[in-house]
Each structure stands twice: as structure tokens, then as C-alpha cells.
Amino acid sequence: MDTTKTPAPNAAEADTTPVDLEKTGTAQDATTEAEADAAPGTALADADLDDDFAEDPADDEQPSHVGSAAFAIVSAGLSVVALSGSWVAGIASERASVAARLELSQAADANAQIAAQFVDPWHTTAMVNGVFSALALIIATFVLALPAFSTPERTLPTWVRSVSWAGIGLGALGVLLFVLMYFDLLLAVPKAGAA
Numbered sequence: 001m002d003t004t005k006t007p008a009p010n011a012a013e014a015d016t017t018p019v020d021l022e023k024t025g026t027a028q029d030a031t032t033e034a035e036a037d038a039a040p041g042t043a044l045a046d047a048d049l050d051d052d053f054a055e056d057p058a059d060d061e062q063p064s065h066v067g068s069a070a071f072a073i074v075s076a077g078l079s080v081v082a083l084s085g086s087w088v089a090g091i092a093s094e095r096a097s098v099a100a101r102l103e104l105s106q107a108a109d110a111n112a113q114i115a116a117q118f119v120d121p122w123h124t125t126a127m128v129n130g131v132f133s134a135l136a137l138i139i140a141t142f143v144l145a146l147p148a149f150s151t152p153e154r155t156l157p158t159w160v161r162s163v164s165w166a167g168i169g170l171g172a173l174g175v176l177l178f179v180l181m182y183f184d185l186l187l188a189v190p191k192a193g194a195a
Contacts, residue, residue: 068143068156072163075140079170082132083177089128093121110192119189126181133174140167 100116108116143164147154156164180186 065157065160068146069160069163071139071143072160072167075136075143075167076163076170078132078136078139079167079174082129082136082174083170085125085129086132089125092128093125096124097121114190114192119184123182126178129174130178130182133171133178135171136167137171137175140164140171144168 097117097120100120104112104116143156144161147156177186
């Protein structure tokens with residue numbers, strides 16, 4: 001007797017290939033294992049991304065020294081300008097010279113003319129350079145003293161301290177030269193001989 005059944009003419013064609021249950025189970029297991037392996041990797045990737053975008057706590061602990069560095073450089077620059085002279089000192093010196101000449105009378109003696117043409121501009125130059133030196137000294141001292149008034153663990157970088165010390169040294173030298181020039185201790189004022 002024939003036990004095979006023929007499909008109905010209107011029914012969809014049935015799959016007549018035999019199914020191997022062991023291969024199907026292995027394929028499903030492999031898919032499940034792949035998903036399980038991907039899940040922790042995805043979690044790690046998300047955690048890595050979160051760490052990349054999170055703020056670094058070391059950045060919060062170390063303050064930026066941009067302001068201190070800028071002030072240190074400004075103090076050293078002002079010191080150099082005070083020692084080498086500036087166009088401000090030149091303009092002030094010329095103005096003092098012109099103002100002193102305008103005040104002279106035709107009958108002024110030689111010593112008054114020397115004072116008008118030499119001493120007044122000399123003192124004005126010394127004054128301007130002394131102001132620059134004093135500013136440099138104050139700014140450099142402020143930069144070096146700033147960590148003492150903030151948190152105890154805050155320290156300035158070595159190069160900022162070095163530039164600040166250079167500003168203090170050059171500023172002190174500028175103030176010393178100001179005193180010597182202004183009070184005519186560096187060079188004596190020339191005097192005209194008696195006629």
C-alpha cells in the first residue's frame with residue numbers, strides 16, 4: 001500500500017526536503033552566542049564614549065596659569081623698555097625741552113640755558129623710565145605672591161617664576177637708575193664757567 005500523500009492542487013507547494021534538527025539548533029545557538037558577545041562589547045563601547053566626553057578630573061585640579069604667565073611677560077617687557085628707553089620717554093623729554101626753552105628769556109645766563117636744554121629733559125626721561133620700572137616691579141611681585149594668597153597646593157610653573165624674577169631684577173635696576181638720574185647722582189650737571 002502506498003502511504004505517500006499527494007498535495008492538493010490548490011495548496012502551496014510543500015517543502016519536501018528533510019530538516020536536520022542538529023544543524024538548525026547549532027545555528028540558533030551560534031546566533032544567540034554572537035548576540036551575547038556583542039552586548040558586552042556594545043556596553044564597553046558606550047562606556048568608552050562616556051569616558052571620552054566626561055570632564056577629566058585632573059583638569060579641574062590644575063588651574064590655568066595663563067594670566068600669571070601673561071603678567072610675568074608684561075613685567076619683564078616693561079623692565080626692558082624702562083632700561084632701553086621708550087618713545088614715550090623721548091616724547092616727554094622733547095616736550096620738557098621745548099617748554100623750558102619757551103620760558104627762557106633772551107637775557108638768561110648759560111646755566112639757565114643748560115638747565116632748560118639738558119637737565120629738564122634728563123629728569124623727564126628718568127621719571128618716565130622710573131614709572132615703567134616701578135610698574136614692572138609691582139607686577140612681577142604680584143605674580144610671585146599670588147600663589148601665597150590662593151590654595152596652598154597651587155604653584156606656578158618654573159618658567160613663569162623665572163620670568164617674574166627677571167622682571168623684579170630688571171625693575172629694581174630701573175628704579176635704581178631712576179634715582180641716580182633724577183637726583184643727578186649718575187652724571188653731574190654741567191656748569192658754565194664764570195665770564
